Amino acid sequence: MKGAFAILLLILGTTSAEAQSYCSLVVKVVDPEGREVPEALMTLEEQNGRVVDAENQRGGVRFCDLGLQPVTITVGSPNCNQVSVRSVSLEWGRTRTVKVIYDWKPCLRDLPPVAACHILFRFSDEQGKWIPGVVFDPPSSGAVEPRSDDSGRLLVRIAARTELRATARREGYLPNEVHLTCTRDLINAERLVKLRPVR
Numbered sequence: 001m002k003g004a005f006a007i008l009l010l011i012l013g014t015t016s017a018e019a020q021s022y023c024s025l026v027v028k029v030v031d032p033e034g035r036e037v038p039e040a041l042m043t044l045e046e047q048n049g050r051v052v053d054a055e056n057q058r059g060g061v062r063f064c065d066l067g068l069q070p071v072t073i074t075v076g077s078p079n080c081n082q083v084s085v086r087s088v089s090l091e092w093g094r095t096r097t098v099k100v101i102y103d104w105k106p107c108l109r110d111l112p113p114v115a116a117c118h119i120l121f122r123f124s125d126e127q128g129k130w131i132p133g134v135v136f137d138p139p140s141s142g143a144v145e146p147r148s149d150d151s152g153r154l155l156v157r158i159a160a161r162t163e164l165r166a167t168a169r170r171e172g173y174l175p176n177e178v179h180l181t182c183t184r185d186l187i188n189a190e191r192l193v194k195l196r197p198v199r
Helices: 002-021
Strands: 025-030 041-045 051-055 061-063 071-075 083-088 096-101 116-124 135-137 153-159 163-169 176-181 188-194
Touching: 025 041, 025 071, 051 061, 051 176, 071 096, 083 096, 116 163, 153 163, 176 188
Parallel strands: 025 096, 116 188
Antiparallel strands: 025 061, 041 051, 041 071, 071 083, 116 153, 135 163, 163 176
C-alpha cells in the first residue's frame, strides 16, 4: 500500500514538474529558403490586448505564459514585407510550434540609401521597471554613453547594413543577447530589452 502511494506521489510530482516547464507556443522565423532569420523582430498579441515583443533566436522564441485564447503573431516592420499570422490556436498542456516565412532580404535594399541607424535601447525587468547601468559586451563603438541612463535608455548609432551583435549585461541580472542589422526600418527605432534577475 505504501509502495502504491509512493508511486502516486511520484506521478503527481512528475506531472507538476511538466506543468511548470510547459510552454504554450514556439515561433520560428525562416526565409523563403528555410534558413533562420535571427534578427527578425516579432510581436505577439493576445486577445486581452497584452503585447509581447521579441527577437527571433536560433531554434525559435518560446512563449511560456500564454492563456487559451488564439493569438496573433506579427513579424517584421510595417515598412517592409511585414507578415501576420492571425488566430493561432493554443491548447492547454501542449506546445504549438509555428513557422513563419519572412522574406527579409528586400528590406536590406535601402532606397534612398541609409547612412546610419539610430536605435534607442530601453532596458527593463519583467515588471516593466527600467534598469540603469546596462552595458553592451563587447562595448558598442556607436553608443552615445557607455551604459544605460536612470530611465534604462541607451542610444546606439550603427552604419548602414552593419550588424550589432552584443550581450546586454548588468550585475544582478541574466545576460540577454542583442543582434540586429541596420536597415531602413531601423533608421530611428526603439528596442525594448528585458533582463531577468538572477534568482
